[in-house]
Amino acid sequence: MSYHNIALAALSDPTRREILEKLRDGPRAVGEIAAGMTISRPAVSQHLKLLKDAGLVAETRQGTRHYFAIAPEGIGALRAYLDELWGDALAAFARHVEKERKP
Amino acid sequence: MSKASVAAFTVPPVEKSVVVPCNPARAFEAFTAEIAQWWPIKTHSVAQAKAKSVRIEPAVDGRVVETAEDGSESEWGRVLAWSPPSGFSLTWHPGRPAEPHTVLELRFTAEAGATRVRLIHRGWEALGADAQAKRDDYSGGWDAVLIRHFGGYFEHAS
Numbered sequence: 734m735s736y737h738n739i740a741l742a743a744l745s746d747p748t749r750r751e752i753l754e755k756l757r758d759g760p761r762a763v764g765e766i767a768a769g770m771t772i773s774r775p776a777v778s779q780h781l782k783l784l785k786d787a788g789l790v791a792e793t794r795q796g797t798r799h800y801f802a803i804a805p806e807g808i809g810a811l812r813a814y815l816d817e818l819w820g821d822a823l824a825a826f827a828r829h830v831e832k833e834r835k836p
Numbered sequence: 837m838s839k840a841s842v843a844a845f846t847v848p849p850v851e852k853s854v855v856v857p858c859n860p861a862r863a864f865e866a867f868t869a870e871i872a873q874w875w876p877i878k879t880h881s882v883a884q885a886k887a888k889s890v891r892i893e894p895a896v897d898g899r900v901v902e903t904a905e906d907g908s909e910s911e912w913g914r915v916l917a918w919s920p921p922s923g924f925s926l927t928w929h930p931g932r933p934a935e936p937h938t939v940l941e942l943r944f945t946a947e948a949g950a951t952r953v954r955l956i957h958r959g960w961e962a963l964g965a966d967a968q969a970k971r972d973d974y975s976g977g978w979d980a981v982l983i984r985h986f987g988g989y990f991e992h993a994s
Binding site: 818820821822824827830 | 957
């Protein structure tokens with residue numbers, strides 16, 4: 734599985750997207766993220782681990798507390814990938830048009 | 837958190853362009869009537885390796901349809917505007933229900949004896965307001981577009 738597929742798979746789960754949205758305004762501790770969610774705190778931790786493995790979330794420690802934040806590099810890489818898809822399609826189109834100019 | 841991190845969540849239109857050595861009418865025809873001949877169907881499709889072809893029905897409300905090797909069809913979108921040779925636009929929802937969808941627009945303009953083909957893929961914010969994507973506390977734009985749309989479209993079996 735390539736990087737973008739891991740990231741897309743990580744984001745295919747609505748709970749993980751909900752977690753990510755909770756991080757929009759800044760880093761949060763697990764307890765803060767879990768507050769208001771219907772799943773248990775250990776379950777939230779599991780989802781955070783997966784998001785971290787996918788490069789979408791970064792973990793930092795301050796004293797004994799662990800904070801999770803959006804990883805802009807991971808999000809940026811995913812966007813670059815989506816952008817590239819159209820580049821591929823247009824390049825294939827240009828090759829098709831140019832073919833007929835050749836003898 | 838820095839502004840840059842928050843900004844990473846807004847999804848601007850994807851804009852691409854390519855110049856091809858023919859007039860706009862020919863470029864329009866090659867893009868639409870001949871799409872099956874150049875579209876990277878084995879990688880950029882719903883059925884992936886099992887995908888066989890794709891076609892655009894050339895009229896408003898016409899479908900963009902992928903056909904798999906087993907004959908099954910999958911709608912990628914519908915024609916919103918059809919104005920050869922200057923351009924066309926489509927709703928875009930490969931691998932997903934028709935709602936929510938993004939919008940794809942293609943423009944063909946003459947440029948120094950050739951044609952510039954501009955592709956603009958937008959509609960993310962509008963999707964955020966869609967009932968299906970709506971959540972009270974945050975924008976559903978990211979959710980609706982990248983995940984339901986692209987995620988479903990391009991996700992390979994692991």
